[in-house]
Amino acid sequence: MTIEKLELFEVFVRPKRGLDHKHVGSLHAEGREQALEYARDVYTRRTEGISIWVVKSQDISASQEDDNECFFDPSDDKPYRHATYYPLPKEITTM
Amino acid sequence: MTQSTQNTVDSKQDLMNYVVRLGDDSIVLGHRISEWVSEGPFLEEDIALGNVALDYIGRARMFYGYAATLSGDEKTEDDFAFLRDEREFENYLINELPRGDFAYTITRQLLVDLYNKYYLQALTQSTDPTLVAIAQKAVKETTYHCRRSKSWTLRLGDGTEESKRRMQLAIDDIWGYSHELFESDLLEQRLIDAGIAVNCADLKQPWLADVEAIFQQAGLNVPETTWAVRGGRKGYHSEHLGHLLTQMQFVYRSFPGAKW
Numbered sequence: 001m002t003i004e005k006l007e008l009f010e011v012f013v014r015p016k017r018g019l020d021h022k023h024v025g026s027l028h029a030e031g032r033e034q035a036l037e038y039a040r041d042v043y044t045r046r047t048e049g050i051s052i053w054v055v056k057s058q059d060i061s062a063s064q065e066d067d068n069e070c071f072f073d074p075s076d077d078k079p080y081r082h083a084t085y086y087p088l089p090k091e092i093t094t095m
Numbered sequence: 096m097t098q099s100t101q102n103t104v105d106s107k108q109d110l111m112n113y114v115v116r117l118g119d120d121s122i123v124l125g126h127r128i129s130e131w132v133s134e135g136p137f138l139e140e141d142i143a144l145g146n147v148a149l150d151y152i153g154r155a156r157m158f159y160g161y162a163a164t165l166s167g168d169e170k171t172e173d174d175f176a177f178l179r180d181e182r183e184f185e186n187y188l189i190n191e192l193p194r195g196d197f198a199y200t201i202t203r204q205l206l207v208d209l210y211n212k213y214y215l216q217a218l219t220q221s222t223d224p225t226l227v228a229i230a231q232k233a234v235k236e237t238t239y240h241c242r243r244s245k246s247w248t249l250r251l252g253d254g255t256e257e258s259k260r261r262m263q264l265a266i267d268d269i270w271g272y273s274h275e276l277f278e279s280d281l282l283e284q285r286l287i288d289a290g291i292a293v294n295c296a297d298l299k300q301p302w303l304a305d306v307e308a309i310f311q312q313a314g315l316n317v318p319e320t321t322w323a324v325r326g327g328r329k330g331y332h333s334e335h336l337g338h339l340l341t342q343m344q345f346v347y348r349s350f351p352g353a354k355w
Binding site for chain 1: 137138139140142143146239242243246250
């Protein structure tokens with residue numbers, strides 16, 4: 001078997017109940033099921049997780065470096081989108 | 096010494112010998128699989144094989160640790176693993192066969208993993224609580240090993256002409272070593288009567304049914320040959336075990352008592 005024939009998968013692991021699945025890395029495998037097994041073998045050897053997702057890398061649509069200017073810059077001057085922008089009324093002591 | 100004390104001593108000796116055998120099976124196979132580390136077909140499989148090797152070596156440690164307790168002297172698990180010679184090892188021969196090519200490794204794993212699945216399930220019913228505890232831990236690992244070896248067998252058997260040819264070659268080579276897995280000697284018979292040991296003859300039927308079903312699905316054949324090689328439980332080994340032990344025991348024997 002050659003590595004060129006394998007597909008690339010992204011691996012997400014949920015570290016514990018109540019937390020979200022987090023991207024931990026990628027791996028090569030022949031299919032979803034094998035990818036899941038390899039994710040177990042490669043990324044949860046030190047009991048890092050209680051649940052695993054694998055997704056074909058090609059199924060992920062990713063923003064590109066070129067997109068950054070139009071994607072992210074416009075939000076730089078909109079501080080009112082942050083909760084901290086608004087002064088709290090004196091009556092509120094805990095938030 | 097009274098009759099009953101003598102019996103207790105004998106049965107304790109029997110139990111220790113039995114536990115050491117189980118440790119021998121695990122460490123020899125674990126070492127064999129570890130030979131793949133850094134030589135796996137690709138990175139992910141390399142790590143996966145390393146994990147399986149560690150499962151087996153960890154299992155050997157549990158059995159040898161228990162044997163050390165039973166021995167009642169200053170022995171440790173290391174004495175069992177590193178200071179015994181070839182004739183004192185009583186592992187089944189299938190475990191010491193060379194790692195061969197990947198098809199050979201997978202075939203051996205399939206046969207042994209499925210065997211261990213039934214063996215460990217039966218061992219959880221032992222009257223010996225320590226063996227039960229070890230079996231309960233190990234059976235989970237083995238369930239995963241079976242999943243791996245089954246899916247690889249299907250993939251390679253039902254893969255290319257080359258992979259199918261290699262799988263069938265491996266099956267034909269290894270099959271004759273599977274028979275002794277289902278034969279117990281007098282020592283084990285005494286422990287079976289006491290409810291401690293697994294009666295491995297009982298495992299043959301479900302094991303064979305599993306193997307046949309997987310081979311059929313993979314387009315592989317169960318050999319019709321009847322040749323069999325036996326002797327592991329008597330300490331009679333193939334030429335391969337000596338070389339394995341040399342490699343495995345070399346450091347420990349060269350630097351006695353060395354610590355990390």
